[in-house]
Amino acid sequence: MSAEQGNRLLINTHIEKTAGTSLRSFFQGAVGAEHVAVYDPVTDRLRRGLDVSQTNGSPLLGLLKSTIRDTPLFVAAKELAFVVDRMRNREGLAEIPSDALIIHGHFLADRYDAVVDNPLRSIVFRDPLDRMRSQYDHWSREEGKYQSSWRVQVPYDANMPFEEYAFAPQLQNYQTQAVAGKPLANFDAVGVTENLNPFKRDLLSLFIEQGWCDESVLAEASIPRINQAPKGGRTDTQHMDPAFLRKFRKFHSEDYQLHDAAKRLAEK
Numbered sequence: 498m499s500a501e502q503g504n505r506l507l508i509n510t511h512i513e514k515t516a517g518t519s520l521r522s523f524f525q526g527a528v529g530a531e532h533v534a535v536y537d538p539v540t541d542r543l544r545r546g547l548d549v550s551q552t553n554g555s556p557l558l559g560l561l562k563s564t565i566r567d568t569p570l571f572v573a574a575k576e577l578a579f580v581v582d583r584m585r586n587r588e589g590l591a592e593i594p595s596d597a598l599i600i601h602g603h604f605l606a607d608r609y610d611a612v613v614d615n616p617l618r619s620i621v622f623r624d625p626l627d628r629m630r631s632q633y634d635h636w637s638r639e640e641g642k643y644q645s646s647w648r649v650q651v652p653y654d655a656n657m658p659f660e661e662y663a664f665a666p667q668l669q670n671y672q673t674q675a676v677a678g679k680p681l682a683n684f685d686a687v688g689v690t691e692n693l694n695p696f697k698r699d700l701l702s703l704f705i706e707q708g709w710c711d712e713s714v715l716a717e718a719s720i721p722r723i724n725q726a727p728k729g730g731r732t733d734t735q736h737m738d739p740a741f742l743r744k745f746r747k748f749h750s751e752d753y754q755l756h757d758a759a760k761r762l763a764e765k
Contacts, residue, residue: 617707
């Protein structure tokens with residue numbers, strides 16, 4: 498199989514805490530890790546799936562990167578580089594590998610509009626409260642150290658409870674932010690973490706149409722459950738104050754509407 502067999506790229510917008518690590522493993526198993534390009538929000542560049550797997554395997558490197566990323570000098574340098582990138586020819590800076598079939602990562606859905614013609618698109622949503630709880634637990638457990646790979650960062654505060662974190666202005670309607678104004682009809686595959694089977698089926702159908710894999714993969718491919726949070730220490734959202742839950746639903750109302758629409762699509 499080669500990238501030339503299909504003439505379209507799949508762009509998978511990964512919203513944090515929506516089974517992204519599991520999906521990356523699924524993509525790599527279906528089409529080959531060498532054909533999956535993973536977005537690095539720190540450098541605003543793509544890396545091959547194989548390279549990302551090897552890099553993520555080093556806890557020391559991860560700690561070093563997270564420490565450097567949190568310094569004011571690094572943040573300022575990244576912002577300057579971002580501005581310079583936009584002043585140049587963006588196509589030359591996209592650096593999409595010639596044999597890439599899938600681009601996956603934490604970016605807005607319009608990130609590659611200017612450099613990829615007529616792409617396939619996919620995205621997964623999650624219940625807003627459950628997704629926020631998962632993001633908060635990761636942020637709290639890791640003391641904010643690894644959030645610089647996320648699209649938006651919240652400064653770490655050991656005394657910040659979930660009830661405060663959930664209303665951070667930069668996190669409001671976080672999943673709606675990710676679609677960048679695109680209607681769900683613009684996505685070729687839409688899934689929800691509560692039931693990924695229809696999403697897997699739709700993706701594999703796209704892969705077969707593009708000639709990226711054959712029908713035997715339909716029976717073999719699965720979306721593994723990877724990178725699940727430890728069961729102990731999870732924030733309890735089952736017994737929260739009803740007043741908080743009402744406020745949360747209102748604050749993230751667009752996310753609830755989006756998740757409901759995605760569920761309806763998945764149930765068809």
